[in-house]
Amino acid sequence: MTSRDSEASPLDCPVKHGRIPIYGPEFAADPGRVYAELRSHGSVAPVELSPGVPGMLVTGYDAALEVLRDPNRFPRDARRWQQGIPPDCPILPIMAYRPTCNLTDDPLRSRLRDAVTDSLDRVEPTVLREFVERSADTLIARIGPRGDADLLTDYAVILPLLVFNLLCGCPADLGDRMVAAIQEVLKWENSEEANMNLGLAVLELMALKRENPGPDVTTWLMDHPAGLTDEEVAHQLVMLVGAGSELAQNLIANTLRLLLSDDRFGGDLSDGSLTVEDALDEVLWVDPPLANFGVTYPVEPISFHGVELPAHEPVVISFAAANNDPSTLSDHRAGNRAHLSWGIGPHTCPAQGHARLLSTVAIEKLLDALPDMELAVPVEELVWRPGFIQRALSSLPVRFPAIPGAAPASREETPAPPPAPAVPVPEAPVPPEPEGWRRRLGRWWAGETG
Ligand code: HEM
Numbered sequence: 001m002t003s004r005d006s007e008a009s010p011l012d013c014p015v016k017h018g019r020i021p022i023y024g025p026e027f028a029a030d031p032g033r034v035y036a037e038l039r040s041h042g043s044v045a046p047v048e049l050s051p052g053v054p055g056m057l058v059t060g061y062d063a064a065l066e067v068l069r070d071p072n073r074f075p076r077d078a079r080r081w082q083q084g085i086p087p088d089c090p091i092l093p094i095m096a097y098r099p100t101c102n103l104t105d106d107p108l109r110s111r112l113r114d115a116v117t118d119s120l121d122r123v124e125p126t127v128l129r130e131f132v133e134r135s136a137d138t139l140i141a142r143i144g145p146r147g148d149a150d151l152l153t154d155y156a157v158i159l160p161l162l163v164f165n166l167l168c169g170c171p172a173d174l175g176d177r178m179v180a181a182i183q184e185v186l187k188w189e190n191s192e193e194a195n196m197n198l199g200l201a202v203l204e205l206m207a208l209k210r211e212n213p214g215p216d217v218t219t220w221l222m223d224h225p226a227g228l229t230d231e232e233v234a235h236q237l238v239m240l241v242g243a244g245s246e247l248a249q250n251l252i253a254n255t256l257r258l259l260l261s262d263d264r265f266g267g268d269l270s271d272g273s274l275t276v277e278d279a280l281d282e283v284l285w286v287d288p289p290l291a292n293f294g295v296t297y298p299v300e301p302i303s304f305h306g307v308e309l310p311a312h313e314p315v316v317i318s319f320a321a322a323n324n325d326p327s328t329l330s331d332h333r334a335g336n337r338a339h340l341s342w343g344i345g346p347h348t349c350p351a352q353g354h355a356r357l358l359s360t361v362a363i364e365k366l367l368d369a370l371p372d373m374e375l376a377v378p379v380e381e382l383v384w385r386p387g388f389i390q391r392a393l394s395s396l397p398v399r400f401p402a403i404p405g406a407a408p409a410s411r412e413e414t415p416a417p418p419p420a421p422a423v424p425v426p427e428a429p430v431p432p433e434p435e436g437w438r439r440r441l442g443r444w445w446a447g448e449t450g
Contacts, residue, residue: 044059056307065340164240251283251289
């Protein structure tokens with residue numbers, strides 16, 4: 001790696017044409033080939049994160065541990081970096097600074113993280129299981145009579161959103177709007193209207209909970225002794241629901257793909273010797289939902305594993321590549337959970353247990369209900385979404401003998417969420433006109449940070 005003037009704009013990077021791109025359909029089709037090529041440069045290699053945007057990708061397991069455990073040398077604050085990035089850069093919305101625990105450094109990080117982890121820890125596993133089962137039953141009743149489905153859009157995408165509605169204490173009508181807004185926002189079309197609708201729905205939920213607190217994550221965040229401001233609560237909620245639901249969706253979909261295509265898991269699902277938990281672990285090693293993230297921005301150049309890391313240039317952790325680093329890879333993966341797919345260090349995922357339980361129950365419910373399900377296309381024809389951050393399928397078409405039940409629902413219909421938990425729901429107070437930080441929150445995903 002050539003050392004660079006730390007003051008240069010990222011877009012003027014002199015070596016950008018020598019960098020290996022980690023975006024586009026070619027990368028998505030076979031990221032393992034790209035990781036292997038990058039490894040020939042050592043544990044860290046220069047890449048292009050998006051056209052014209054340079055970064056350094058950490059592919060070595062030990063190097064990844066070192067970065068993730070050293071927040072002083074590898075801080076998260078993206079503000080200096082993003083000054084040189086055009087507002088329409090497609091990766092800006094997810095990388096730009098926000099006042100959330102994953103994108104900040106101490107002391108703010110600790111305050112926000114305490115509120116998030118304590119609130120998540122108050123969720124009882126039995127309650128979570130019941131929410132997942134209820135949501136799964138709703139969706140299975142809709143697709144069962146059809147005989148075919150896209151398990152991504154008809155199941156994996158919607159189920160975590162329904163569960164989050166329940167966890168956040170969202171009443172049914174507001175939950176409907178939250179689901180619709182997040183689905184719209186996650187199309188990544190930067191729709192002003194979708195972003196605004198999501199921001200408004202979150203504010204409405206907070207106003208509702210202020211009037212009528214309940215046993216839910218929204219109330220717990222608002223009441224936490226860390227004393228989060230309204231703005232901070234709103235940002236943590238959008239992060240939890242937006243990021244959490246996408247990652248859970250991809251863990252479910254990637255695991256279903258493996259179960260439906262690999263003989264070790266039965267192929268036809270009925271006589272495989274390995275369990276859903278085994279399949280989940282294998283996906284976490286091989287196709288982790290968060291493939292490349294944990295982005296840090298050294299404030300000064302650092303010599304690291306024989307490479308000069310420029311100041312203010314993103315250092316991205318390849319969880320996917322580090323898990324499969326040949327120098328540390330073990331042959332014995334069964335029961336081995338030493339992968340990095342939940343992160344490690346001060347930003348490690350605080351919802352590992354929740355995400356595992358949610359995904360396992362969601363998959364088991366589906367397999368129990370539709371045991372003769374099979375892929376509707378050869379597994380090689382399944383398409384992965386472009387982009388380096390997530391390992392996410394574009395669709396997961398299946399067919400199965402239709403099961404009797406309710407009349408088949410139209411494919412376009414957004415399912416209504418299951419009934420909200422039994423908390424009194426007053427008339428929703430009219431939310432204030434979004435201005436200032438509220439407007440910025442509404443534009444969360446649009447990367448407008450000013
Ligand atoms: C129930 C769903 C989920 C929720 C609510 C959730 C929540 C979070 C939160 C709040 C953080 C930031 C922690 C911090 O910076 O202090 C985080 C980090 C992380 N999560 Fe999760 N998560 C969920 C599911 C998943 C799934 C399915 C995966 C993939 C296996 C995952 C992988 C990660 C990783 C790798 C990090 C660390 C990223 C980094 O170092 O920047 N999460 N998660």
